[in-house]
Amino acid sequence: MSYKLLIINPGSTSTKIAVFKDEEQLFKKNIKHSVEEISKFDRIPDQLPYRKEMILNELKAEGCDIKEFDAVIGRGGLMHPLTSGVYEVNAAMLRDLSEGNYGEHASNLGGIIANDIAKEIGVKAYIADPVVVDEMEEVARYSGHPLFPRISIFHALNQKMIARQHAKVVGKKYEDLNLIGVHLGGGISVGAHKHGRVVDVNNALNGDGPFTPERSGALPAGPLMKACFSGKYSKKDVDLMLKGQGGFVAYLGTNDALTVEKEVRAGNKEWEKVYRAMAYQVAKEIGGLAAAALDMDVDGIFITGGMAYDKLFCSIVEEHVSKIAKVYVYPGEDEMLALALNGIMVLNGEAENKVYE
Numbered sequence: 001m002s003y004k005l006l007i008i009n010p011g012s013t014s015t016k017i018a019v020f021k022d023e024e025q026l027f028k029k030n031i032k033h034s035v036e037e038i039s040k041f042d043r044i045p046d047q048l049p050y051r052k053e054m055i056l057n058e059l060k061a062e063g064c065d066i067k068e069f070d071a072v073i074g075r076g077g078l079m080h081p082l083t084s085g086v087y088e089v090n091a092a093m094l095r096d097l098s099e100g101n102y103g104e105h106a107s108n109l110g111g112i113i114a115n116d117i118a119k120e121i122g123v124k125a126y127i128a129d130p131v132v133v134d135e136m137e138e139v140a141r142y143s144g145h146p147l148f149p150r151i152s153i154f155h156a157l158n159q160k161m162i163a164r165q166h167a168k169v170v171g172k173k174y175e176d177l178n179l180i181g182v183h184l185g186g187g188i189s190v191g192a193h194k195h196g197r198v199v200d201v202n203n204a205l206n207g208d209g210p211f212t213p214e215r216s217g218a219l220p221a222g223p224l225m226k227a228c229f230s231g232k233y234s235k236k237d238v239d240l241m242l243k244g245q246g247g248f249v250a251y252l253g254t255n256d257a258l259t260v261e262k263e264v265r266a267g268n269k270e271w272e273k274v275y276r277a278m279a280y281q282v283a284k285e286i287g288g289l290a291a292a293a294l295d296m297d298v299d300g301i302f303i304t305g306g307m308a309y310d311k312l313f314c315s316i317v318e319e320h321v322s323k324i325a326k327v328y329v330y331p332g333e334d335e336m337l338a339l340a341l342n343g344i345m346v347l348n349g350e351a352e353n354k355v356y357e
Contacts, residue, residue, distance in 0.1 A: 003347045004068050006117065007339045008055065009075040010109040013038060015051050019064055020340040028336065029058050044108055045098045052113050072118040073343040074110030075335065076130020078103040081152065084133045084160055084198070085354045086346045089115040089125040093356040102132070126353060128342035129157040131205070133198070140200040140293070154189035154204045155305070161338035162304045162330050163193050169328075170300070177299045180286050180325070182317070184307035185333070186255065187243075188212045190285040192293035200293040202285060207242050210281035213307075214255040216246030217281065248274065261310050279313055283320030290324045298325040305333055 002022055009016040013035065019027040031054050041047045059066060074089070079096050087093065089111045095101070097108040111127045118125035133156035143150045159181040167174040175196035183189045188210050191201035202209025202218075211217035219242075228238055241250070249255045251274045263271040290298050301321060303314055308331040318327045345351040 003070040003344060005340050005343050006069045006072045007336045008110055008114050009335055010106045012106045017055055018336040022344060027062050031058060044104050044106060045112060047109060048112055051109060052116055067121050069121060069123060071123050071343050071347060072114040072125045073339045074114030074127050075107050076127035077108030077110055078105050079132055081132050081134030083135055084129055084156060086126050086128045086342045086351060087356045088353045090356055126343055128339055129160050131156060135197040135199060137199045151203050152201055154191055154201045155183040157335055157338045158304060158333040159183055159191055162302055166302050166328060178294045178297050179299060180289055180301045182282060182303045184303060184305040186212060186214055192289040194294060200289055210285055211247040211278055213248040213257050214246060215243045216241055257307050276316060279316040283317050286321045300328055301325050302328045302330060304330045
């Protein structure tokens with residue numbers, strides 16, 4: 001049976017939408033929102049009518065009849081920790097997304113808008129593999145102090161999709177493999193996929209793992225504490241050091257990984273030091289997970305995300321870790337396709353939609 005899906009992926013100043021017929025993308029649009037328009041709303045959930053109207057107008061302009069959709073799939077937002085999978089939007093989820101009980105982010109609108117449109121046409125709304133997917137083993141949650149448990153926040157949607165696609169490439173089931181997945185983007189996540197579960201992964205949002213084009217990753221705690229109490233920096237300043245003005249931004253003044261790559265290839269030795277240091281930290285994270293989380297029983301290492309297009313960077317990482325397992329590179333990310341594939345699995349009965357409680 002064939003299915004037609006509407007995919008909704010809200011960002012801070014844009015809303016990406018796509019229409020899929022099974023795995024075929026029929027239409028894709030990135031709707032831009034000006035800062036002036038967005039700033040009119042006190043809270044993110046208040047943007048529902050505004051964003052929904054723009055989505056419906058774009059679909060109408062493309063000649064899409066919303067009554068033809070079999071389901072609406074939204075990007076998952078900030079909720080309590082979940083196991084990987086597809087979740088039907090329900091009252092409990094809407095409450096947490098709308099009230100911002102686990103934080104406010106534009107992605108919270110994914111489930112909210114999907115539900116509103118789905119309800120209007122009499123179909124179900126779903127979200128899939130949000131950033132809060134948490135399959136970590138108990139031992140991985142210890143940080144060294146009970147006030148600061150390690151938390152799973154990573155690129156679950158893309159890592160899970162690439163892991164499943166890789167399993168098909170090598171002719172095996174995802175659940176039968178031990179893999180290390182690396183997502184390279186504005187944030188970097190390195191996860192140990194053990195028989196279908198990400199049993200350990202760095203918090204890719206805030207203060208853990210390798211540094212990135214704009215995030216500092218795991219900083220030495222002592223000097224960080226001294227900076228916090230020095231009187232020189234506000235809480236906002238420190239927060240920006242961790243995410244937004246760390247990594248390449250702090251060292252090189254840019255978060256544009258392509259610019260950094262060009263400088264390195266042009267022979268800029270100072271920039272190359274920082275570039276190689278980031279690759280070294282990625283490799284170190286891979287090595288730690290290979291040894292501790294997977295007992296060196298690794299079937300493959302896959303690299304994905306926008307920075308995976310940088311062949312030089314990937315080759316440096318590979319030089320460090322190739323003795324662990326073969327490295328596979330799958331450049332880019334396609335969250336829209338990932339959401340569609342998850343929806344199709346549920347509609348086809350290949351996966352069971354889970355209940356958010």
